[in-house]
Amino acid sequence: MAVVVWFRDHTLSCLCDAHFNTRTPAQVMSVIRLLLGLAFICNAYAGMDGTHEKTLDNGLKIIVKEDHRAPVVVSQVWYRVGSAQEHNGITGVSHLLEHMMFKGTEKYPADQFTSTLAEIGARDNAFTSRDYTAYYQLMGSPHLEVSFRLESDRMVNLVLTQEDFISERNVVKEERRWRTDDNPNAQVYEQLHATAFVSSPYHHPVIGWMDDLDHLELGDLETWYRRWYAPNNATLVVVGDVEPDAVFALADEHFGALANRPVRESKPRLEFLQTGPRRVTVKAVAKLPYLMLGYKVPSLANARQDWEPYALSVLSGVLDGGRSARLSKRLVREMELVASAGAGYNMLARYPTLFLFEATPAVDHSAEEVEQALYAQIGELQETLVSDRELARVKAQVIAGEVYQQDQIRGQAGLIGRLEAAGLGWRLMHEYRERIDAVTAEQVQEVARVYLVEEGLTVGILEPQSEPVRAGEAAPSAGPQTLY
């Protein structure tokens, strides 16, 4: 139950805001884990050595980072499309298309795609988030060519059939039931975002609304594929035991002949200014109450003052950077008010996002009590400067985290990919430590005062029920029906 366990988890699934692994669902990703994954961002920056960039004539950007510790390599193709490019009615199309990308091409039908990777012992998977869709293979470094061969082929030659589509849509509906519909805390997360964001596409979930999934058509996927899957809308990230020039040459050989196409961006749909608190209550079958707070904040890509996201990141460290941080020390141990609590922030979101708090009340305490206690913690941050010792600790963790991060090539590649997907560029990772180091106690106080205010707040509360709520249920819409 300890929050810190998740915070310390160095896995790829921690690195992204609501991304889903299509191929191998290793574990249920709890909302707690998801959230702390966001907090983890402050540890997620790699060192700066040995990174090289090249862009092919067709616009495909390639970033290679050398890591010669083991004879392995990870290759990832990142497309700049995710659920934030979707609109109401086709939500979930990016993620469903990601599933369909494993259904094969003329040259490599699904079975052959799978066996080609199996023959070299590669691990492959994909993930979709709000801001991007990415595909990857991990393999022995001599086999990198196999990855490029398959990825360049399916970038433009995917075969989409009605039969595969129907079956895979059912798989995705099962995935939605598993991740969200049967997971009460995930329902709070989903509805909190739907409440906090009205005009922004961060309103809808990555996996899509069930009714939208029911009414997606093969044509929607074809359109989506043709619109977004092009070399000039992709970034190829390679990290491992490779030589950059050889990788560039190999990439040119496989991807170089693909034609670039104009990519029509979505309309911005900027969220209108929230001017008062919002509240959403979820009544779901559960045993434990649960609480989330979301405050509107900028991310690096859209901050008015570029130090603000770094100050927010330090703020999340002061609150939740381990067992010594305030939420654990005060709410868990001193007051014994919560069984677990977390705070986090994804500074790499492409659009303005939320600074999130979450908590599971301890035995005999209510979500409302915990809510008040969180406000008190926020109030203190606004009134009183954080101590030098706390600041120093957060910064020490960032420095150590940069070293630990290099133990995994997947994490290193993931960071580069997300920086690119956010439109920030991978070189920003060079600045990260310095920028965090420059954050002052006054700046932490300033962002708490400006952003952690009720005008931009949305509260989500889970009220546990013993039976599902059915009141107010409408008849299913026409067309294929959801098995509910």
Added chain:
Amino acid sequence: MRFAACLLGLCVVLQGSVSAAPRIEQWHTENSVRTLFVAAPELPMLDIGVTFDAGSGRDAHLPGLSLLTHSLLNTGTRELDADAIAEKFEDVGAEFGTGVKLDRSSISLRSLTDDALLEQALSTYIAVITQPVFPEKDFQRLRNQALTAIKDEQQRPGSIASKAFYRALYGDHPYAQPVSGDESSIQALTLEDVREFHGQYLVAENAVIAIVGGIDTGRARQISERIASSLPRGIRPEPIAPPVPRFPAQDLYIPYPSRQSHVYIGQLGVARGDPDYFTLYTGNYILGGGGFSSRLMKTVRVELGLSYSVYSYFFPLKSSGPYILGLQTHVDQAQQALDVSLETVEAFIRDGPGEEELELAKKSIIGGFPLRIDSNRDILGYLSMIAYYGLPLDYLESFSGRIAAVTLADIREAFGRRLHGNQMVRVVVGGPNKE
């Protein structure tokens, strides 16, 4: 769960293009604690894991005791309280963790190798393992947290199903009990129980040490001596008795108001070190372990679209661990998914794999070997496993040869002898009350 199981199960060394296993150094400390070390000079970081034969299998009549004991370690030493311990680690960017499984518990430290930073982290780590004081206040608090954690499991149909599966499979055996315990045992636990558990099991005779990172052998030896000499000698506990198969296998349905049913099917499987293990691992890779190449995935997910995830694995433990098949599907499809999965398993037991399937599985397992040891953290996991289960030091190097040697006949014989569809426990959780 699935990944964890696969990782536990697998180590290979390869043929051809890829590299060999890491060079493992081994020694025993003065008080005989087996220590395994791999030097990884590339990064200025160090991982240490101390593993005890003190998993939930040692909980006896108090399920949850091991987990509670381990989660209390960092709440107080003779000199430091919980806040001070957390600060000692985090001021130097170190990470402390504990984990409890059925057989073993592990206590881990990750630190930078800078002398001053490492010294602060290491001395705190040793104090926490060897001199915890178990404050009353923290005991009460963590007991309440344990109760909350159990409630959390009760609102997840997957957890309900998994617990019911282990209970049905193991009956009175210690592996039947959940690591997290149950409400009545957590309420019955006392501080005295915790102190006794710590005194009995977290001892030198019951410990192994694994170290990976940017230090030399001399320094690693010093560190292992410091840790081991701080542990009381103690007594090695008796091995846990092997489980006895239960007949007839239980067929359980537990209603739950969820949209999906969670299905677990299985039987007693294999013990770590069993000569059949490599055969079973390779066979299961084809049946349900090899991702999208596996028969279960092809049938249940790709062809029928019934489940997002479907898998099977052997989970080798000191005594017979389980063979488990798992999936989740809409409640209306649970019976269909269960039937199809069992048919797939039975056909595999009866006919075995095809020649091509076996060749592909071998290539995949052997070719994927370098990925399993490509980080310090992965290597630490293997060192702990090798040391704890008393596996030979050449375990990693010899593995690929053993995979390569598996034949079609071996797989048919071993599966036919060990697995029987009509003797499998079946658990379905989720769906309406039935009359």
